[in-house]
Amino acid sequence: MSEKHLQTGDVLPPYSGKLRVFAMRFCPYAERTVLVLNAKNLQYDLVFVNLDHKPEWLFNFSPKGTVPALEYEQGKAIFDSNIINFYLDEKYPEPALQSADPLRRAQDKIIVELFASVQSAFYTAAYNAQNLQPEMVENYHKGLESLQKELVARGTKYLHGDTPGLVDFTLFPFFERFEALPLIGKPEFALDKAKYEALVNYIDAMKTVPAVKSYYLTAETHAKFMESRNKGDANYNMLDTSDVCCMRPRKKKE
Ligand SMILES: N[C@@H](CCC(=O)N[C@@H](CS)C(=O)NCC(=O)O)C(=O)O
Structure with missing residues (x-):
């Protein structure tokens, strides 16, 4: 999965039929939802967005432009980590993540x-x-x-x-x-x-x-992101390896 954050002008990826979460890789609120989806073993797609240059379509899913938002059916979404997580726990009751009391x-x-x-x-x-x-x-x-x-x-x-x-x-x-x-x-x-x-x-x-x-990031990684954001240039894509993964060594000319 690419960890690239989509930004203003980027196209919304096609909907695959799975639940879809709009997130930012370093956002603690978005992480709450990812952890609950993982704990329930649900299939989902993640779309990371650049919060300094938000894609226009983010507002179709999250009217305040915040993450996380959960697209539960094509074009239909709810937002706010707690609202999403209570919804997930009620909609997908196994395993139950709240007490019966x-x-x-x-x-x-x-x-x-x-x-x-x-x-x-x-x-x-x-x-x-x-x-x-x-x-x-x-x-x-x-x-x-x-x-x-x-x-x-x-x-x-x-x-x-x-x-x-x-x-x-x-x-x-x-x-x-x-x-x-x-x-x-x-x-x-x-x-x-x-x-x-x-x-x-x-x-x-x-x-x-x-x-x-499976989603945990080290303190060093978080510190790096915080420092980049404090310098005024948040490095959203610092974990994205999609550009470097597939380079093959060039063949030598005969
Ligand atoms: N109460 C919200 C807070 C979400 C929130 O503030 N997310 C931040 C990223 S960590 C955000 O989207 N910031 C962008 C903005 O406020 O424009 C929740 O629990 O989902």
């Missing part, structure tokens, strides 16, 4: 809601570092400490249970990116193994889940 489902949503301040500190550190305030770093650690407490209190390998669920796939894309912050000069965002032992073990376990492993 309504209270536990509500508690999972609260975890995601409380994570918002952690996410917001991350975004400021990654892309708007000049506005980073000490209380944001504090909120980041407070949020992670209470998440770790919740994980320990649940006593399961993942927040969902013995296998990961929607709540885990919703948070993980951010954990993947947090590890890049110390590499771009933000050591205060590192997760100290002594303080965050349970959380770090949980993150490491998530990395081994097949649904995650």
